[in-house]
Amino acid sequence: MEFKAAALVSTLLCLALSHGALSQRAPIVETPAPAPAPAYVDLADLLSLAGPYGTFLDYLTKTDVIKTFQSQANDTKQGISVFAPLDSAFAAVDSGALSNLTDDQLRSLMLHHAMPRYYPLSAFSKLAAASPVSMFAYKVNVTDHAGIIGVASGWATAKLVSSVYSTSPVAVYALDTVLLPKEVFPTAPEVTPVAAPAPAPGRGGKPMDDAPGAGRGSKANVGDKGSSCRVGAGSLLVGYVVLMVCGFLMV
Numbered sequence: 001m002e003f004k005a006a007a008l009v010s011t012l013l014c015l016a017l018s019h020g021a022l023s024q025r026a027p028i029v030e031t032p033a034p035a036p037a038p039a040y041v042d043l044a045d046l047l048s049l050a051g052p053y054g055t056f057l058d059y060l061t062k063t064d065v066i067k068t069f070q071s072q073a074n075d076t077k078q079g080i081s082v083f084a085p086l087d088s089a090f091a092a093v094d095s096g097a098l099s100n101l102t103d104d105q106l107r108s109l110m111l112h113h114a115m116p117r118y119y120p121l122s123a124f125s126k127l128a129a130a131s132p133v134s135m136f137a138y139k140v141n142v143t144d145h146a147g148i149i150g151v152a153s154g155w156a157t158a159k160l161v162s163s164v165y166s167t168s169p170v171a172v173y174a175l176d177t178v179l180l181p182k183e184v185f186p187t188a189p190e191v192t193p194v195a196a197p198a199p200a201p202g203r204g205g206k207p208m209d210d211a212p213g214a215g216r217g218s219k220a221n222v223g224d225k226g227s228s229c230r231v232g233a234g235s236l237l238v239g240y241v242v243l244m245v246c247g248f249l250m251v
């Protein structure tokens with residue numbers, strides 16, 4: 001009698017414990033795995049955190065082009081490839097040439113610095129072959145000389161100096177020169193080349209030979225997934241142990 005009562009109590013205890021362990025696990029089971037949909041990337045945050053692109057970001061904000069770019073970045077089917085001239089690139093252009101532009105011209109100039117599609121670095125040899133290619137405004141010629149990517153527009157031949165961020169649907173590449181389309185600048189504006197930007201650590205973005213897709217966003221996501229998996233496995237283990245002990249006691 002006594003033994004039966006003890007067995008009953010321990011069985012109930014076990015059921016309660018295992019129920020506890022299972023319901024602990026429940027939130028993880030109910031939360032669907034993060035959808036394969038890419039993380040939302042805030043372009044303004046990215047540009048202000050990634051390095052010396054403050055002048056470009058200021059112009060994007062002033063002209064409202066940042067909204068156009070952001071809504072394209074939100075479009076996960078097409079995506080966007082932004083070509084961000086370094087601050088030193090803007091400093092090299094005669095300030096009069098830029099301040100002389102009308103609002104519409106400045107807006108077009110900014111729209112000329114992105115393609116309405118996501119292109120990883122590996123796609124640039126094909127873009128070179130398909131050039132000229134369309135930006136949001138006007139066209140550019142992409143060149144690929146043994147992996148050195150150039151973007152030519154009107155008076156400027158810019159070099160792609162680094163891949164700042166590249167995870168579909170958003171790519172941001174750094175240019176050493178502002179693109180100067182003839183549609184905006186009928187005559188060549190004065191450009192005073194400044195010293196090549198020093199590859200200051202943590203400023204100019206990732207070196208070009210870094211694998212695209214190694215952006216901070218993707219890294220963070222992988223980390224999150226990993227830890228929730230570990231939590232799930234931990235609870236599962238506790239559940240199994242409790243069930244095994246229960247089975248043993250009930251025998």
Ligand SMILES: *[C@@H]1O[C@H](CO)[C@@H](O)[C@H](O)[C@H]1NC(C)=O
Nearest residue numbers: 040067068069070071072074
């Ligand atoms: C882009 O998506 C984010 C997050 O869903 C949203 O907050 C933002 O307003 C969107 N921006 C544009 C310009 O569509």
Ligand SMILES: *[C@@H]1O[C@H](CO)[C@@H](O)[C@H](O)[C@H]1NC(C)=O
Nearest residue numbers: 094095096097098100101189
């Ligand atoms: C500014 O615009 C005026 C009138 O179009 C032009 O004559 C002048 O050369 C421009 N200045 C610069 C620096 O481009």
Ligand SMILES: *[C@@H]1O[C@H](CO)[C@@H](O)[C@H](O)[C@H]1NC(C)=O
Nearest residue numbers: 131132139140141152153154
């Ligand atoms: C692209 O290259 C072609 C052929 O060299 C040239 O005619 C055209 O003006 C270039 N376009 C731009 C935007 O530089």
